[in-house]
Amino acid sequence: xxxxxxPRNITFKRHGQEDWLMVKGEITNSSGxxxxxxxxxxxxxxxxxxxxxxxxxxxxFYNGQTRTFEKQIEELGYSKVANEITRCEIYxxxxx
Numbered sequence: 786x787x788x789x790x791x792p793r794n795i796t797f798k799r800h801g802q803e804d805w806l807m808v809k810g811e812i813t814n815s816s817g818x819x820x821x822x823x824x825x826x827x828x829x830x831x832x833x834x835x836x837x838x839x840x841x842x843x844x845x846f847y848n849g850q851t852r853t854f855e856k857q858i859e860e861l862g863y864s865k866v867a868n869e870i871t872r873c874e875i876y877x878x879x880x881x
Contacts, residue, residue: 787795789816790823792875797829798862806861808873811841815850820846823880829858837861840878 795810808827816822823846828838837858846852 789818790814790875790877792825794853795841795875797863797867797870797875798872799867802823802856804862804864805821806858806863806866807838807855808839808858809853810857810875812854812875814846814848817848819848820880822846824878825854825875827856827858827879828874829861829866830872830874832871836866837868846880 791813793811795808798801798807798809800807812825819837822842822844824840825856826838826840828835830836837860839856841854842850843854
């Protein structure tokens, strides 16, 4: 399932009202299958250490579609970590 979904254009931004870290991007379904829902796990790292994660659900995710997402990483303050983030991993946890 991992190779069937392709995240891209991942950016980090500050929430409009608070100092929360927001992750924004796109995911393409290249699985050859249509899904009612897919749950993706987003993991944010500083060097090799994971510092936070969140799950995002995309409903009605059809083969060939590219969908945008935006998710708050609840335990992370933007001003504290944004300049130190070195990578972000996104993978499908479940799909049906």
